[in-house]
Amino acid sequence: MTERPTGHTNTNSNLERVLAAGEFAVCGELGPPRSADAEVIADHARHFHGYVDAVNITDNQTAIVRMSSIAAGALLREVGLEPVIQMTCRDRNRLAQQADLLGAAAMGLNTLLCLSGDHQVFGDEDTARNVYDIDSMHLLQMVRKMRDDRQFMSGTDLEGAEPRFFVGAAANPFADPFEFRVVRLAKKVAAGAEFIQTQAVYDVDRFARWMEAARDMGLHEKVSIMAGLVPPKSAGALRYMKNNVSGMRIPEELIRRMSGAQDPKEEGIQITVEIIQQVREIEGVRGVHIMPIMWESALPEIVSRAGLTPRPDLS
Amino acid sequence: MIVAERKAISDILQMIEGAGRVLVVGCGTCVTVCLAGGEKEVAVCASLLRLQNQGEDRDLTVAEATIERQCEWEFVRELDELVADCDAIVSLACGAGVQTLAAQFEDTPVFPGLNTQFIGIPEEQGVWTEHCLACGECVLDKTGGICPIARCAKTILNGPCGGSQDGKCEINPETDCAWQLIFDRLKRLGRLHMLEEIEPPKNWSHSSDGGPRKVKREDMIL
Numbered sequence: 001m002t003e004r005p006t007g008h009t010n011t012n013s014n015l016e017r018v019l020a021a022g023e024f025a026v027c028g029e030l031g032p033p034r035s036a037d038a039e040v041i042a043d044h045a046r047h048f049h050g051y052v053d054a055v056n057i058t059d060n061q062t063a064i065v066r067m068s069s070i071a072a073g074a075l076l077r078e079v080g081l082e083p084v085i086q087m088t089c090r091d092r093n094r095l096a097q098q099a100d101l102l103g104a105a106a107m108g109l110n111t112l113l114c115l116s117g118d119h120q121v122f123g124d125e126d127t128a129r130n131v132y133d134i135d136s137m138h139l140l141q142m143v144r145k146m147r148d149d150r151q152f153m154s155g156t157d158l159e160g161a162e163p164r165f166f167v168g169a170a171a172n173p174f175a176d177p178f179e180f181r182v183v184r185l186a187k188k189v190a191a192g193a194e195f196i197q198t199q200a201v202y203d204v205d206r207f208a209r210w211m212e213a214a215r216d217m218g219l220h221e222k223v224s225i226m227a228g229l230v231p232p233k234s235a236g237a238l239r240y241m242k243n244n245v246s247g248m249r250i251p252e253e254l255i256r257r258m259s260g261a262q263d264p265k266e267e268g269i270q271i272t273v274e275i276i277q278q279v280r281e282i283e284g285v286r287g288v289h290i291m292p293i294m295w296e297s298a299l300p301e302i303v304s305r306a307g308l309t310p311r312p313d314l315s
Numbered sequence: 316m317i318v319a320e321r322k323a324i325s326d327i328l329q330m331i332e333g334a335g336r337v338l339v340v341g342c343g344t345c346v347t348v349c350l351a352g353g354e355k356e357v358a359v360c361a362s363l364l365r366l367q368n369q370g371e372d373r374d375l376t377v378a379e380a381t382i383e384r385q386c387e388w389e390f391v392r393e394l395d396e397l398v399a400d401c402d403a404i405v406s407l408a409c410g411a412g413v414q415t416l417a418a419q420f421e422d423t424p425v426f427p428g429l430n431t432q433f434i435g436i437p438e439e440q441g442v443w444t445e446h447c448l449a450c451g452e453c454v455l456d457k458t459g460g461i462c463p464i465a466r467c468a469k470t471i472l473n474g475p476c477g478g479s480q481d482g483k484c485e486i487n488p489e490t491d492c493a494w495q496l497i498f499d500r501l502k503r504l505g506r507l508h509m510l511e512e513i514e515p516p517k518n519w520s521h522s523s524d525g526g527p528r529k530v531k532r533e534d535m536i537l
Binding site for chain 1: 471474481485487499515517
């Protein structure tokens with residue numbers, strides 16, 4: 001199934017082990033609470049046990065203050081799940097980012113997703129100053145430099161253990177300009193991305209065309225591409241995403257199918273399973289990243305029905 | 316040019332509370348062109364202050380003056396006599412003009428009548444857009460003459476981000492995606508290959524992050 005050398009890993013990341021073993025990987029996603037309540041993490045996480053290889057922990061997603069992704073990730077690890085720590089460039093400059101990378105690694109976190117971050121105008125702290133000292137491309141380079149060269153971004157040497165992250169980036173095949181999207185993916189790979197998680201796939205045709213362009217550049221052999229999925233709960237939810245979430249493409253046909261469904265939740269699960277089966281057929285897709293926004297309970301059913309259980313135990 | 320907008324008259328009245336004789340000073344350069352602080356706007360602002368003050372108990376007289384440039388000493392000094400006669404100055408200039416007046420007239424309070432917005436250009440009649448952030452290290456040679464520092468909401472050097480759709484920025488459907496513009500321009504120029512290289516992190520020490528900046532031209536210093 002894979003043309004990548006199997007078995008070789010650089011880190012203790014379970015996601016890296018699963019991908020290196022040539023398995024079709026499954027990630028979940030969890031948004032930390034808007035409180036200091038540690039129990040919420042364990043409560044939401046219970047749906048993920050046995051169904052995912054790792055769980056993304058968002059970093060002030062949609063620019064709304066939440067428990068930090070690193071703290072929530074450490075709590076998730078305590079209950080036996082591997083977090084994929086998301087880190088954006090919106091809220092921290094390179095000093096704070098590097099400090100947090102050291103701290104996260106010291107706490108045993110080892111999988112990282114580097115993002116630009118949603119602009120703060122989308123959240124409730126829209127009078128905030130943003131940072132964007134570096135962009136997601138630079139963040140990837142910085143993480144790799146700390147890991148592989150044992151140097152800070154400034155070029156100064158680390159004075160001890162280096163943070164060893166399996167490092168990933170996001171890609172949006174549905175944003176514009178389409179013909180540049182794969183070039184930007186190539187830049188992220190050159191910057192050091194080892195895995196890619198995409199924006200939610202509803203328009204499978206467009207996703208397939210993007211994958212084709214990625215294959216033409218040989219990128220599918222250099223990076224593990226995971227297709228993003230957001231299980232739709234209702235036609236209204238799809239319409240909301242179509243109109244309000246930038247960089248999303250949702251076919252009208254899908255919205256009609258959801259609005260015609262007698263049991264929209266069941267239909268949403270079914271649609272998600274179908275999309276998983278479709279993207280799995282596309283050469284170079286090496287996993288899925290399921291983002292059940294406020295609907296974690298749907299994840300076990302989706303993963304089981306898609307035939308992705310049991311998850312490999314490679315620890 | 317530097318683009319500015321006038322503050323609300325009620326805000327200006329609040330600033331000058333207690334002052335009996337106020338001098339409103341316009342600037343003949345950028346803010347005249349962007350219709351915020353030229354001779355005409357000074358007249359309008361002064362009239363509004365007088366009008367809104369009617370019916371109040373206080374006595375308020377408002378004088379008007381507009382000089383060529385509020386950010387140059389030689390022009391600012393022309394105001395010496397008028398300032399000697401007033402209790403407060405309202406400057407309809409950019410922040411640099413306000414501060415030049417404040418430095419020149421140490422014993423008279425100087426208040427900003429404008430909100431300085433940005434370095435920009437007129438888009439159409441009555442519409443101006445930001446084009447330069449004065450970052451201190453111009454990158455326009457690499458971006459087809461379109462600035463991602465000033466015109467990308469995330470100041471991304473390796474855009475466009477995933478929020479670019481139909482040529483627009485995710486933060487506002489009225490805002491063009493700077494990186495779409497850069498892409499289109501470089502494509503037109505046959506230089507798209509320039510976007511294949513990763514542009515390294517910016518050295519922000521040349522911008523305001525490095526502290527207040529100073530330009531010294533040794534060859535010009537007397």
